[in-house]
Amino acid sequence: MTRKRARLRRIAIGGAAWAVALWVFFPILWMVLTGFKTEPDAISTPPHLIFHPTLSSYREVFARETYWHFALNSVAISVLASIAAILLSIPAAYAMAFLPGRRTRGTLLWMLSTRMLPPVGVLVPIYLLARGMGLLDSRTGLVVIYTLTNLPIMVWMLYTFFREVPIPILEAGRMDGATRWQEITQVLLPLALPGIASTGLLSMILCWNEAFWSLNLTSSAAAPLPTFIASFSSPEGLFFAKLSAASTLAVAPILVFGWLSQKQLVRGLTFGAVK
Amino acid sequence: MDQAAGRIPVAAAPVGRPSRARRTGGALLLSPAVILLLVWSLVPLAMTLWYSVRRYNLVDPTQVGFAGLGNYWYLLTDPDFLTALLNTAILVGGVLVITVGLGTLLAVLFDQSFPGRGIARVLVISPFFVMPTVSALLWKNLMLHPIYGVYSAMMRAVGLTPVDWLSRYPLATLVMIVSWEWLPFAILILLTAIQSLDAEQKEAARMDGAGPLAQFRYIILPHLSRAITVVIMIETIFLLAVFAEISVTTAGGPGVASTNLAFLIYSRALLQFDVGGASAGGVVAIVIANIVAAFLLRAVARNLEA
Incomplete structure (x- = not known):
């Protein structure tokens, strides 16, 4: 009984902590993902979670933006x-x-x-x-x-x-x-x-x-x-x-x-x- | 021999201080850093004070001579200055409440053991290492843009109308962005402080039947009070100087709605070329920061003795 409660508590704590961590980290994650999108993909509404990754933005940053x-x-x-x-x-x-x-x-x-x-x-x-x-x-x-x-x-x-x-x-x-x-x-x-x-x-x-x-x-x-x-x-x-x-x-x-x-x-x- | 005695407490009584010759050597080793810092802290300060009582505009050669307290008078009676002071207070106060409040709770949360704790911690402190210009643009464009931003898409998905946060609520949005940058700092420091708490003490409290809330209130919070003080003071020093985030998102606008003291001084100096006025503002900023610094230094000094 107590062991089961302790396990539930651990799961609840882990869930809450991970939710916070992901929410805080989300903008950085989104930035990394967007870097691998094409420009039209990057501003599509609603945003695409699944997309065809491309290095074209990186190529452009290296080439044009010095x-x-x-x-x-x-x-x-x-x-x-x-x-x-x-x-x-x-x-x-x-x-x-x-x-x-x-x-x-x-x-x-x-x-x-x-x-x-x-x-x-x-x-x-x-x-x-x-x-x-x-x-x-x-x-x-x-x-x-x-x-x-x-x-x-x-x-x-x-x-x-x-x-x-x-x-x-x-x-x-x-x-x-x-x-x-x-x-x-x-x-x-x-x-x-x-x-x-x-x-x-x-x-x-x-x-x-x-x-x-x-x-x-x-x-x-x-x-x-x-x-x-x-x-x-x-x-x-x-x-x-x-x-x-x-x-x-x-x-x-x-x-x-x-x-x-x-x-x-x-x-x-x-x-x-x-x- | 006398080294060991002189070393342990810095502020110790001069029992067994190093010999005169060795101390001279020490002063010599210390001098490059001290002299550079003296020059670095005194010369610009003296110049700011001097300019603040001069009539001096970089693009208007007719403005010359002694201004007395004219620049200060002009500044203190300028409604923009009062707005900027108020905005500075809101920005510093708002971010402090959010980061310290939330940071304390989250530090306790991340102190518990759960699967993947190490990785979750690394994720949650990451924003602190993102340069301010990136953080600001990341939020302005990718997250909060009224058409293309992720948050706007989420609002549409639940049937709400997206808001142009930075032009409708510029200061509140800046408080949020800056809080995102500094929350990890609060968590990092407070988590370190919690971990130095004696595990036996926590265990004893639990044995005595203290629930999680009582433990937090009577054991963790008192233990954290010093660390919280330090976090508040260090954040205050940096938050008084917030500049890049404003510069790349709202440029202080609309109007002066999101102009803080740092941005006001910058715009006086490098947009209006009013050296005298900007310097008077600079003196005000230095005075405010010094008040905070005095408190912080006292806390640090106390730790030196401990």
């Missing part, structure tokens, strides 16, 4: 900004984790506070500075901005990872006469590699999806994918199949990254306040 140009911009900007931010945050996180002083805590919190500055509050000066330095619609401009906006989160995340490295191991290295450079590169970094990798992954995700500075500072030459997709908001967006194919391509890599790094993301996104 998708690769925007994708390459996204990759270049995200990778460079992530590498720059990691190189800057490793020494900072090392100093905070292993050489803490009276001001360490204050510095950490101050760093976070810079991240909370609303981008629109500094839109005017950044826009004018970028214009003055010829950095409008340039990849360099976005790399610099993304590096700096993500730096506080990355210092924070690396700091929490470094603090898990057992001190005696570092000390053993020092006893053996390792310089600080050797201590960091040969002892600490190999130990903290998983943490560094997930920090880099979070940075990639944030850069890839960033849509305030990319929309306001780039138009074509340096435009990454969020700007490219925004160009579909014109009447051209009514080519549903093409919009869907382009969007699927833009979203797919980061979706996979996100799935792989859920756990570490929680840590980075809440600044370690939720474990």
Whole structure:
């Protein structure tokens, strides 16, 4: 009797959870499906659930829309900004984790506070500075901005990872006469590699999806994918199949990254306040 | 030696702090990041403050000189600004209520064991990784388009007349779209927090005869209160800055019906080229965000000590 009730309960819970999951995921699923439709199929009413899949929209996105140009911009900007931010945050996180002083805590919190500055509050000066330095619609401009906006989160995340490295191991290295450079590169970094990798992954995700500075500072030459997709908001967006194919391509890599790094993301996104 | 003592609590009393030489080394390692962030946070801030008291229009060279508080006065007495403030409050408040409320319930649901839980969880957190411009266009065109959208087709199928959501109810529709983006964040964080709840505690409550509702009310909810606070504050910081979703769907319209503070400042700055006015708006945005940030930082700081 109770076992039967428990089973019923399990089925009810599973059913409810799956219904929610499918409803939340449905727009993404629909986007992927629509990308494989022809344009007439994509706007047929009522929508076709069963259709003849085709790659024609993808071919068109690759051919006419110069998708690769925007994708390459996204990759270049995200990778460079992530590498720059990691190189800057490793020494900072090392100093905070292993050489803490009276001001360490204050510095950490101050760093976070810079991240909370609303981008629109500094839109005017950044826009004018970028214009003055010829950095409008340039990849360099976005790399610099993304590096700096993500730096506080990355210092924070690396700091929490470094603090898990057992001190005696570092000390053993020092006893053996390792310089600080050797201590960091040969002892600490190999130990903290998983943490560094997930920090880099979070940075990639944030850069890839960033849509305030990319929309306001780039138009074509340096435009990454969020700007490219925004160009579909014109009447051209009514080519549903093409919009869907382009969007699927833009979203797919980061979706996979996100799935792989859920756990570490929680840590980075809440600044370690939720474990 | 002193390393171990100095390491564990960051805020610990200065017992066994690293030697002076090592601390100097530490400051040196810290300096590149600190200097860059100092420049990055102070220079634009100072410029925004400076421009906000200047008469400055990018396309009107006759506007020069000191404006005093004129830009602020002009902004604060502009009905569009008040609308934008109200819209910002509705957008932030609406999304918070939906994502935190629903997110708490769904986190509890996804904490239960059921077949395929891992996959269902991955599906439900996916929208968080979709870039804002894609989410917005996905909803605007594929889901909610009054003729071709899936939701319109569903409404027709049950005999209702499809609605042009984004022009009839622009702000409410934006609240919905942004909630779809942030619900996964709330679920992800709260689910992680629930899983850190002691299983024995739950078991003990069950043994004592606490039903699911009592367990939720007296064990899970108190345990989640910290995580919920963090979710609210982090979401608030991002929601105050919502921009791309508005830009590609309604462009703030019709009129200013869906213009929030971020979009208003953008249109002042880059559509009307009013540097002074946009900067005054920027200062207001910074002040609002700082109030939220102060609360968030306090919560984070408390965790540092723990």
